[in-house]
Amino acid sequence: MNSIDSLQELIQQLSESFKDNYNSVLQNFLIDKQSFSKFEHWSEEKYIRNGIYKDERFEIILLCWEKGQKTPIHCHGGEECWVYLLKGEIEEVFYVKDGQGNPIKTTSKKLHVSNSSYINDTIGFHSMRNSFDGRSLSLHIYAKPILECRFYDENEQEFKKKKMVYDTFNEEYYSVPKALV
Numbered sequence: 001m002n003s004i005d006s007l008q009e010l011i012q013q014l015s016e017s018f019k020d021n022y023n024s025v026l027q028n029f030l031i032d033k034q035s036f037s038k039f040e041h042w043s044e045e046k047y048i049r050n051g052i053y054k055d056e057r058f059e060i061i062l063l064c065w066e067k068g069q070k071t072p073i074h075c076h077g078g079e080e081c082w083v084y085l086l087k088g089e090i091e092e093v094f095y096v097k098d099g100q101g102n103p104i105k106t107t108s109k110k111l112h113v114s115n116s117s118y119i120n121d122t123i124g125f126h127s128m129r130n131s132f133d134g135r136s137l138s139l140h141i142y143a144k145p146i147l148e149c150r151f152y153d154e155n156e157q158e159f160k161k162k163k164m165v166y167d168t169f170n171e172e173y174y175s176v177p178k179a180l181v
Helices: 007-016 021-026 032-038
Strands: 047-055 058-064 079-085 090-099 101-112 116-120 125-130 134-141 148-153 158-163
Touching: 007 021, 007 047, 007 058, 021 079, 021 116, 021 134, 032 047, 032 079, 032 134, 079 090, 079 101, 090 134, 101 116
Parallel strands: none
Antiparallel strands: 047 058, 058 134, 079 116, 079 134, 090 101, 090 125, 148 158
16 A cells, blocks of 8 residues: 555545555555644634545544543444544543443553554543643544444533534535535
């Protein structure tokens, strides 16, 4: 497999590959973080989900993290997720449910620039946090697109369903009828 040095090549490689080969695709990923600057949107209140591409087989999302921002503990709606870190550092914490359905931490790891990670619902739940002293950027590839997931509401101490939405979506690589976004 050739090195991937543009977003168009990434989309093409993912389109031509089975999801079992997505790890190999990411191993050949050489796209500079500057290539994603036009997709970057930031907020002091929460991490931002910037949709880059979506079709019926996969979606690509750029997450922009300010210092300390984190996701709730969540699943992936039965789909698979690959994360590739473009900038900064992300701590990923993995969980399983105890007998009462509460999350229990099992392990954690830190992603550094050019590291990738994989999760699906059979592995368990996870949360991610920008552990860098500044901004972080992570690229997320989901096979298939995630329409909804369950997340742990810490205030109510229970899992709830949530419809997945983008904070921004770039029409340049748009591939799915708008009714499905």
